[in-house]
Amino acid sequence: MKTKGAHSRASIPIAAALTTCLSGCGNLDVLDPKGSIGLAEKSLIGTATFTMLIVVVPVILMTLWFAWRYRASNRHAKYAPKWAHSTAIEVVIWTVPSIIILCLGILTWKTTHELDPYKPIESAVKPINVEVVALDWKWLFIYPDLGIASVNQLAFPVGTPVNFMITSDSVMNSFFIPQLGSQIYAMAGMQTQLHLIADEAGDFAGVSANYSGRGFSDMKFRALATNPEQFNAWVEKVKASSDRLDMNEYSTVSQPSEKAPVRYFSSVDPKLFYNIIAKYNNGHVLDLRNSNCSTKG
Structure with missing residues (x-):
């Protein structure tokens, strides 16, 4: 059971283009789409x-x-x-x-x-699920079906829909990969969704499109769209890491840091994403598209 409430979105393309200009990007990636x-x-x-x-x-x-x-x-x-x-x-x-x-x-x-960001992309290819957590000042990506996680690097196969579940464990941010499309807010205690797909292989820039403090200008990540073989190799590289992301390690990862390097975690607490949301809502998860809250984890 999930709750129908305010659906906060930031997918208006013209606003996205202006945000990209004002955030100091050297080019208009939003006008060079790859999905x-x-x-x-x-x-x-x-x-x-x-x-x-x-x-x-x-x-x-x-x-x-x-x-x-x-x-x-x-x-x-x-x-x-x-x-x-x-x-x-x-x-x-x-x-x-x-x-x-x-x-x-x-x-x-x-x-x-x-272009509703909550609308799944129709495809014969099975989508990949990614849980996104905005931190100060970095991005945490959790792959719940693969049991792995990474910081400031996102990977997925070309032609495969990616289902993002997004939240924040800090102030409000906005998750945005300009060349793939829509941006959407990441807010503490709430869960938003976004569905994207890459039609071409590439190394795409990802940013926070909402000012979030001192380290905002360096709150960037890379989105790697690869062929299936390269994606599988990336997964194996992540699984080879000696780092494991449990709640204790997460408390260290979530500390504010600037220009955070890419980091891999070979395993992750399966309840981590929902625990991050629930700690702001007395154990409940709020989905901005739905109107009933649920208890998970």
């Missing part, structure tokens, strides 16, 4: 931008033309000091923006539901 979700969001950004330019460009050109046409030195321009109203102009300046706003509203409504 179906990212491609759909890039299309939405382009469509919305060009639609708004239908008003913006004519306004800019007409402003420049009016300034030239009605300059003080132009004695041939019609002088009409008592002119106050034109029905034709009123119809144009109200109708065109209204149509554009209506089109953008329909587009936003449609794509918001299509």
